Amino acid sequence: MNTPETTGPSRYQIAENPEGGITLHIHGNMDSANAGQMIEELTALLSDYSLSSLTVDLEKVDHLDDFGTLVLVHLRKMVSNGRDGFYVVNSGDKIKELLSILHFDSLNEKISLEKKRSPGVFIRIGEATFRHIADLKYAISFIGSIVISLVHICLHPRSLRSDDTIRYMQRVGVDGLPIVALISFLMGLIMAFMSSVQLQQFGANIYVASLVGLAMTRELGPIMTAIIVAGRSGSAFAAEIGTMKISEEVDALFTMGFNPVMFLVVPKLVAAAIMVPILTLFSDIFAIMGGLLVGVFMLDLTAGAYMAQTIKTLELFDVFWGVLKGGVFGVLITWIGCFRGFQVRGGAASVGEATTSAVVSSIFLIILSDSVFSVILRYWG
Amino acid sequence: MSRKAIIRVKDLRAGYGEDIILDRVSFNVYEGEVFVILGGSGCGKSTLLKTIIGLIEPRAGKIAIDGDEVSVDDETTLQKIFRRIGVLYQGAALFGSMTIAENVALPIREYTSLPKESVDVLVKMKLGLVNLEGYENYLPSELSGGMKKRAGLARAMALNPKILFFDEPSAGLDPVTSAELDDLILYLNRSLGTTMVMVTHELQSIFAVAQRIIMLDKRAKGIIAEGNPKYLRDHSQNKFVKQFFNRQTEENGVGGKGSE
Ligand SMILES: Nc1ncnc2c1ncn2[C@@H]1O[C@H](COP(=O)(O)OP(=O)(O)OP(=O)(O)O)[C@@H](O)[C@H]1O
Ligand SMILES: [Mg+2]
Numbered sequence: 093m094n095t096p097e098t099t100g101p102s103r104y105q106i107a108e109n110p111e112g113g114i115t116l117h118i119h120g121n122m123d124s125a126n127a128g129q130m131i132e133e134l135t136a137l138l139s140d141y142s143l144s145s146l147t148v149d150l151e152k153v154d155h156l157d158d159f160g161t162l163v164l165v166h167l168r169k170m171v172s173n174g175r176d177g178f179y180v181v182n183s184g185d186k187i188k189e190l191l192s193i194l195h196f197d198s199l200n201e202k203i204s205l206e207k208k209r210s211p212g213v214f215i216r217i218g219e220a221t222f223r224h225i226a227d228l229k230y231a232i233s234f235i236g237s238i239v240i241s242l243v244h245i246c247l248h249p250r251s252l253r254s255d256d257t258i259r260y261m262q263r264v265g266v267d268g269l270p271i272v273a274l275i276s277f278l279m280g281l282i283m284a285f286m287s288s289v290q291l292q293q294f295g296a297n298i299y300v301a302s303l304v305g306l307a308m309t310r311e312l313g314p315i316m317t318a319i320i321v322a323g324r325s326g327s328a329f330a331a332e333i334g335t336m337k338i339s340e341e342v343d344a345l346f347t348m349g350f351n352p353v354m355f356l357v358v359p360k361l362v363a364a365a366i367m368v369p370i371l372t373l374f375s376d377i378f379a380i381m382g383g384l385l386v387g388v389f390m391l392d393l394t395a396g397a398y399m400a401q402t403i404k405t406l407e408l409f410d411v412f413w414g415v416l417k418g419g420v421f422g423v424l425i426t427w428i429g430c431f432r433g434f435q436v437r438g439g440a441a442s443v444g445e446a447t448t449s450a451v452v453s454s455i456f457l458i459i460l461s462d463s464v465f466s467v468i469l470r471y472w473g
Numbered sequence: 474m475s476r477k478a479i480i481r482v483k484d485l486r487a488g489y490g491e492d493i494i495l496d497r498v499s500f501n502v503y504e505g506e507v508f509v510i511l512g513g514s515g516c517g518k519s520t521l522l523k524t525i526i527g528l529i530e531p532r533a534g535k536i537a538i539d540g541d542e543v544s545v546d547d548e549t550t551l552q553k554i555f556r557r558i559g560v561l562y563q564g565a566a567l568f569g570s571m572t573i574a575e576n577v578a579l580p581i582r583e584y585t586s587l588p589k590e591s592v593d594v595l596v597k598m599k600l601g602l603v604n605l606e607g608y609e610n611y612l613p614s615e616l617s618g619g620m621k622k623r624a625g626l627a628r629a630m631a632l633n634p635k636i637l638f639f640d641e642p643s644a645g646l647d648p649v650t651s652a653e654l655d656d657l658i659l660y661l662n663r664s665l666g667t668t669m670v671m672v673t674h675e676l677q678s679i680f681a682v683a684q685r686i687i688m689l690d691k692r693a694k695g696i697i698a699e700g701n702p703k704y705l706r707d708h709s710q711n712k713f714v715k716q717f718f719n720r721q722t723e724e725n726g727v728g729g730k731g732s733e
């Protein structure tokens with residue numbers, strides 16, 4: 093008897109039964125190493141036959157695992173009569189055991205592992221609406237618990253976790269200072285440079301100082317600072333709380349009798365409310381220095397004249413107004429960052445979404461509240 | 474019968490930063506056996522497992538898996554080794570953004586040329602083996618702790634690896650499921666010849682599945698006992714080994730609890 097090779101097409105022998113149907117003899121192993129190849133080869137090999145019934149003879153198969161079972165499942169699918177026309181014969185005890193453990197007889201070939209079908213557009217709009225309403229409710233109750241915690245802190249100042257607060261002040265303020273300083277300095281530089289091109293035509297070089305000083309202290313200083321803080325710290329707050337949420341740390345805090353808002357949010361809030369105004373002040377100073385550099389080296393102003401003009405233009409109120417805005421932005425950034433963190437559900441991907449959404453929402457809120465500030469100033473000032 | 478040592482660990486020293494957790498650890502795991510690593514909590518079982526599979530760089534010593542030396546710096550050899558092993562982590566380590574079925578299908582899609590419908594059938598079979606049929610489209614966050622463990626097991630054995638590493642497979646499972654898991658482990662071991670290296674504390678499953686164990690100790694920073702678990706239970710002279718197998722605490726380890 094010739095022994096066919098155990099790889100390649102020659103490991104299959106096909107015999108046509110007198111009473112119709114086909115018997116397939118397989119030689120060699122049927123395992124993870126060759127299942128894919130076998131499926132291809134057998135599909136090609138059997139496509140010439142009309143498969144009303146198929147008998148697979150496994151006598152010469154030494155080893156069959158679940159990948160091999162897959163080949164059998166595939167063959168069974170090719171039989172036109174379905175299960176009634178498919179037989180496995182001469183399988184050893186081991187193979188029988190495996191097939192029964194895998195429920196080969198009842199295994200359904202047509203299973204679909206598609207994700208749940210996404211619903212129609214109206215259902216999605218509806219669901220999104222409900223979700224946003226629930227979000228809004230939660231956001232409001234979140235503000236409520238923050239306010240309650242803050243009141244509690246005012247009544248019992250010792251309940252503030254001061255170590256945490258100082259750590260966050262360092263992370264938001266001290267660690268953020270270099271980038272805030274650099275960006276503000278460059279902003280001042282660019283602004284002075286761009287405006288000088290126009291103002292030089294009128295010989296109004298000195299007003300570069302006024303422009304840079306006023307624009308930075310009232311508008312751009314607080315906004316730039318807040319955007320940097322949102323990117324650095326707002327995202328970090330969301331990621332930190334979100335990760336704690338999925339690893340059940342927030343639950344643990346809660347059942348240990350801590351108020352998660354008091355424990356996690358208030359230190360960050362206090363830190364941001366103190367540090368963002370200070371960063372804003374630094375931002376103003378560095379921007380003016382940037383403008384000064386352009387004024388001295390490109391516009392032939394003396395440093396003294398530039399500074400005198402800046403001081404003449406700026407009122408104390410302008411600086412105060414900018415710093416106040418900075419404080420409000422800091423509170424908003426922390427609020428939205430922590431809020432998104434608490435909304436995290438599920439796994440790591442959800443933390444990523446929360447972080448993104450914290451930064452985007454922060455920037456939106458910063459710009460929105462800045463316009464509110466302008467309106468207030470317009471009608472009140 | 475002299476069997477082939479599929480994992481060789483020689484004079485291993487492992488640790489984190491300044492701390493040396495294990496020192497002068499040597500042992501072999503032979504092809505086709507169920508090998509269990511025992512020891513008190515925090516004695517370095519997970520550390521040993523991670524060092525063997527090349528996740529943590531050893532401080533000293535040699536590790537070889539299936540003839541290839543494990544070295545954190547040698548990417549190509551590690552890749553070769555990773556194709557031959559499957560790992561179930563202590564926290565299951567399922568990918569949270571994928572469904573259970575996608576988690577299991579990931580290595581199959583990557584490393585085999587099976588058509589898509591076949592992959593789906595295979596995934597279904599794998600999940601059936603760990604009793605998770607019907608949960609194909611669930612996200613890991615929607616499963617219980619023990620179910621995640623089982624899904625992690627299905628993913629670890631997706632490609633029928635030569636060696637399976639388990640970090641506490643039965644932690645968080647009820648006795649019935651845990652016994653079924655033992656049966657599955659024995660079955661895979663018998664039918665596919667898969668070598669199993671497990672960390673576990675379940676005395677019952679140790680006696681049920683383990684052919685050989687090593688026991689680590691925090692103070693000794695190494696192996697304090699090696700051999701067949703039943704033999705060690707009945708014959709070991711080591712105090713800690715006795716305590717471990719008879720579930721006794723430090724104080725009543727000698728005199729017994731009285732009520733027993
Ligand atoms: N990432 C890490 N960095 C520093 N030290 C670690 C780290 N992981 C573990 N350790 C230390 O290594 C020691 C052993 O930890 P390991 O996780 O290996 O224990 P284990 O035997 O698996 O315990 P368990 O049964 O509780 O899982 C412990 O003392 C732990 O403090
Ligand atoms: Mg461990």
